[in-house]
Amino acid sequence: MSSDAYGNKGSRARGVTRRRFVRSAALVVGGSALLAACGDNTVAPASSTTAASGTTATTAAAGGTATTAAAAASSGGPITLSHWYHQYGEDGTQQAALKYAADYTKANPNVTIKVEWIPGDYDSKLNAALLTPEGPDIYEGHLTNSMVQAGQVAPLDDLFTDDIKKDFDKVALARNTVDGKIYGVQMINDPQLFYYRKSLLDKAGLKPPTTMDELINASKALNSGKVKGLYMGNDGGIGLMAGNLVYAAGAKFLDDNNKPAFNTDAVAAAWAQGKTLASSNTLLVGAPTDWWDPSAFDQNLAAMTWNGLWAMPTITKTFADDFGVFPFPAAGPSGKPVIYSGGWAEFVNPKSKNVQAAKDYVNWLWLKSADKQQDWSLSYGFHIPPRISTANGAAALKSGNAATVVDLTNKYGYGDLTIWNAAMGTALTDAFTNVVQKNADPKAELAAATTKVQAELDKVLKK
Amino acid sequence: MASSKIVPASPKITSDADLNAKGRRKRQLQTTLAFWGFVGPMMLGLIIFAYVPIIWGLILSFFDARNTITPTKFVGVDNYASIIGDDQFRNSIVTILIFALFIVPITVFFSLWLAVMVNTVRYARAFFRSVFFLPTACSYVVASLVWRITLFNGLPYGFANNLIYFFGLDPIIWIGTANPPYYWVVLVTVRLWLQVGFYMILYLAGLQDIPKELYEAAYVDGARPGWATFRRITFPLLRNTTIAVLLLNLIAAFQAFDEFYNILGAKSGLALLARPPLVYLYNIAFTNQNYGAGAAGGFILVSIIIVITLVQGKLLGFGRSENQ
Numbered sequence: 001m002s003s004d005a006y007g008n009k010g011s012r013a014r015g016v017t018r019r020r021f022v023r024s025a026a027l028v029v030g031g032s033a034l035l036a037a038c039g040d041n042t043v044a045p046a047s048s049t050t051a052a053s054g055t056t057a058t059t060a061a062a063g064g065t066a067t068t069a070a071a072a073a074s075s076g077g078p079i080t081l082s083h084w085y086h087q088y089g090e091d092g093t094q095q096a097a098l099k100y101a102a103d104y105t106k107a108n109p110n111v112t113i114k115v116e117w118i119p120g121d122y123d124s125k126l127n128a129a130l131l132t133p134e135g136p137d138i139y140e141g142h143l144t145n146s147m148v149q150a151g152q153v154a155p156l157d158d159l160f161t162d163d164i165k166k167d168f169d170k171v172a173l174a175r176n177t178v179d180g181k182i183y184g185v186q187m188i189n190d191p192q193l194f195y196y197r198k199s200l201l202d203k204a205g206l207k208p209p210t211t212m213d214e215l216i217n218a219s220k221a222l223n224s225g226k227v228k229g230l231y232m233g234n235d236g237g238i239g240l241m242a243g244n245l246v247y248a249a250g251a252k253f254l255d256d257n258n259k260p261a262f263n264t265d266a267v268a269a270a271w272a273q274g275k276t277l278a279s280s281n282t283l284l285v286g287a288p289t290d291w292w293d294p295s296a297f298d299q300n301l302a303a304m305t306w307n308g309l310w311a312m313p314t315i316t317k318t319f320a321d322d323f324g325v326f327p328f329p330a331a332g333p334s335g336k337p338v339i340y341s342g343g344w345a346e347f348v349n350p351k352s353k354n355v356q357a358a359k360d361y362v363n364w365l366w367l368k369s370a371d372k373q374q375d376w377s378l379s380y381g382f383h384i385p386p387r388i389s390t391a392n393g394a395a396a397l398k399s400g401n402a403a404t405v406v407d408l409t410n411k412y413g414y415g416d417l418t419i420w421n422a423a424m425g426t427a428l429t430d431a432f433t434n435v436v437q438k439n440a441d442p443k444a445e446l447a448a449a450t451t452k453v454q455a456e457l458d459k460v461l462k463k
Numbered sequence: 464m465a466s467s468k469i470v471p472a473s474p475k476i477t478s479d480a481d482l483n484a485k486g487r488r489k490r491q492l493q494t495t496l497a498f499w500g501f502v503g504p505m506m507l508g509l510i511i512f513a514y515v516p517i518i519w520g521l522i523l524s525f526f527d528a529r530n531t532i533t534p535t536k537f538v539g540v541d542n543y544a545s546i547i548g549d550d551q552f553r554n555s556i557v558t559i560l561i562f563a564l565f566i567v568p569i570t571v572f573f574s575l576w577l578a579v580m581v582n583t584v585r586y587a588r589a590f591f592r593s594v595f596f597l598p599t600a601c602s603y604v605v606a607s608l609v610w611r612i613t614l615f616n617g618l619p620y621g622f623a624n625n626l627i628y629f630f631g632l633d634p635i636i637w638i639g640t641a642n643p644p645y646y647w648v649v650l651v652t653v654r655l656w657l658q659v660g661f662y663m664i665l666y667l668a669g670l671q672d673i674p675k676e677l678y679e680a681a682y683v684d685g686a687r688p689g690w691a692t693f694r695r696i697t698f699p700l701l702r703n704t705t706i707a708v709l710l711l712n713l714i715a716a717f718q719a720f721d722e723f724y725n726i727l728g729a730k731s732g733l734a735l736l737a738r739p740p741l742v743y744l745y746n747i748a749f750t751n752q753n754y755g756a757g758a759a760g761g762f763i764l765v766s767i768i769i770v771i772t773l774v775q776g777k778l779l780g781f782g783r784s785e786n787q
Contacts, residue, residue, distance in 0.1 A: 121729075123750065124745075124749040124750060127530075127749060127750075127752050128749065130530075131530075131531065131532050146529055146530045146752060147530065149529070149530065150529065150530030150531050150752075152530060226619065233731065233732075234617075234638070234639060234731070234733065235639065235728070235731040235732035235733040236639050236640070236732065236733075237732075238731070238732020238733070239730070239731045239732045242732070284617070285617045285636045285638075285639035285640070286615075286616045286617015286618060286621070286636050286637060286638055286639055287616070287617065287618065288612050288616055288618075301618065421751060422730075422746070422750045422751045422752075423747075423751040423753070425730075426730070426746060426750075426751075429730075429731075429732055429735070430551060430735050432732070433732045433735040433736075434735070436732070437640070437641035437642075437735070437736065438641060459527075459529075460529075
């Protein structure tokens with residue numbers, strides 16, 4: 001073997017390779033920078049379409065049906081809109097979503113709705129998709145100020161005529177408004193509260209708890225070997241209690257000037273009660289599914305459970321009328337019962353190539369089609385339709401436990417704040433976890449959480 | 464050597480200098496083409512999916528980037544300061560150190576023990592080797608769900624609770640209480656089960672490299688098979704394998720995410736019990752959408768891993784030859 005010749009060739013080949021490597025690497029890096037630049041550019045034309053479409057939209061909203069508006073907006077050939085849903089747990093929901101999409105295409109043949117049903121960590125997948133130009137055209141989610149600042153939501157004020165505004169749940173409307181502009185159409189309101197087994201409470205000689213102390217006592221009294229007293233999720237109720245106890249103690253996350261308002265003596269006392277409940281050894285922890293799935297309650301693993309209104313049909317099927325509901329009880333003398341009212345809202349992505357068509361579809365599905373809103377709210381799980389007229393027309397919410405939930409929600413309901421983001425939520429939950437799991441002092445933890453929330457507020461609000 | 468495999472040496476070298484140069488150029492071109500044919504696609508993937516994101520991340524870490532991955536406002540080292548200043552980040556480092564303290568020695572012990580056992584077994588060798596290696600092919604997510612929902616759920620009918628009931632003990636809430644912290648049992652066993660087979664294979668390879676003559680010589684000198692030969696011959700000669708296993712294991716432990724995320728969650732009240740750096744950073748970047756701070760945290764974590772690996776390599780003498 002002529003090792004010399006090979007050695008020579010090898011070294012020369014390597015020399016060439018290195019040079020070429022650097023050159024091609026530079027090419028690729030440059031190319032991707034170009035790509036990224038293109039990515040930035042797409043934002044600008046998209047927002048200009050938003051502005052342009054804003055003018056046409058007024059005529060559409062005032063003028064005729066959504067059909068004509070869509071046709072007007074899409075005179076240039078067929079349009080495909082991608083519509084993201086998180087994975088709803090109830091049977092039939094996905095089929096319903098697909099059916100609405102098909103119905104829309106039937107009425108507007110040039111618009112195809114591509115329904116994307118996203119299982120797992122929906123928020124993270126959505127957030128990642130919204131960073132790209134290829135994000136969904138229409139998506140459900142929860143509005144935050146940061147989404148508005150980042151240009152991830154298109155204003156929908158033109159869809160909300162005065163008549164619609166009057167006929168829309170005030171809390172839901174406020175929940176989707178930032179700086180006076182409406183960005184989302186609330187699809188469903190989802191109040192969360194306690195469910196209890198009537199027969200088990202009667203047997204223990206108890207009434208539905210109205211204070212935290214009564215809740216702790218009830219959980220202890222109902223706890224019997226195989227059936228635990230209460231189920232509030234596999235984290236021992238920490239995630240649910242941290243926030244609800246703030247409101248149940250008569251405080252709130254932020255005051256009207258967006259300053260932290262949860263560091264009060266009443267909240268500290270309420271958190272201490274929460275710790276007592278969490279460490280009473282009467283909570284079910286380690287169930288196969290988490291609290292939002294009623295399986296654990298249905299399988300009689302706990303006598304009381306936290307859940308949403310959505311679970312009521314399943315629970316009714318299992319226990320018929322052997323169950324009742326009560327709000328999160330008052331904590332301390334200044335406290336009051338509360339019901340957290342969550343839910344989902346629909347948004348239009350301003351980066352979409354067809355903002356107007358997307359708005360028309362949202363208008364048609366969530367503001368115009370009362371039959372579809374009723375179907376979505378009541379045929380699978382139970383939800384309260386945010387349109388007052390639609391909710392009033394819902395027979396299923398007129399009697400029994402469902403009617404009780406609607407009444408309680410009207411009386412005690414509170415919703416999310418758009419300024420309150422995930423980082424602030426984590427700070428609060430972490431603080432309460434320290435109280436429960438690490439015996440930390442509630443006052444000190446609340447003070448620490450206040451500092452963190454304030455720091456986050458400073459960053460979010462300075463923009 | 465590698466190039467001789469790609470391009471066979473031409474059988475005869477002509478005396479004509481011109482022809483010779485032409486032939487060499489052709490060969491050279493072939494070699495270059497072959498090189499890029501094999502390396503090019505991988506290099507391209509590496510550049511697009513590894514180097515560009517790394518550089519992009521480094522740039523982003525000095526900018527304020529919320530709900531966007533476009534660097535918007537230069538903030539200097541603010542992101543780094545806010546991550547280092549957060550006690551939850553420092554706690555996450557403590558968490559991962561505790562985790563490594565458990566998982567690394569246990570994995571080394573069991574993988575070595577399994578390798579020695581499998582190596583001495585005389586029948587069904589292939590079966591034993593593959594049966595212990597098989598879990599390596601299982602996904603962390605699947606294993607975590609099996610561990611959480613089936614083996615270690617908190618109900619009396621869970622597998623682990625059935626097992627302890629057999630010994631007359633009350634059911635235990637495995638995942639969900641800080642005192643006692645049973646969740647470590649769940650987190651450590653799932654990773655042990657998943658990775659022990661892989662390190663066993665490394666040890667098996669090491670074991671088969673040890674010359675038989677050494678043992679024979681030892682027996683002639685009166686050593687008994689078993690502990691004495693293991694301590695004096697087998698273990699010392701596996702030094703390089705052990706160092707590699709330690710290093711790989713520690714790096715893997717620092718990058719733990721899947722089992723923590725799937726067993727304790729990222730956002731629930733349980734997450735705080737044991738939140739490793741990657742789950743902490745995942746929350747910052749993908750839940751809070753603060754990509755600048757997330758990127759900064761990533762670089763801090765990488766620096767920590769590099770420092771620890773270098774120190775460990777130095778202490779253990781990684782790369783030193785046997786007779787040094």
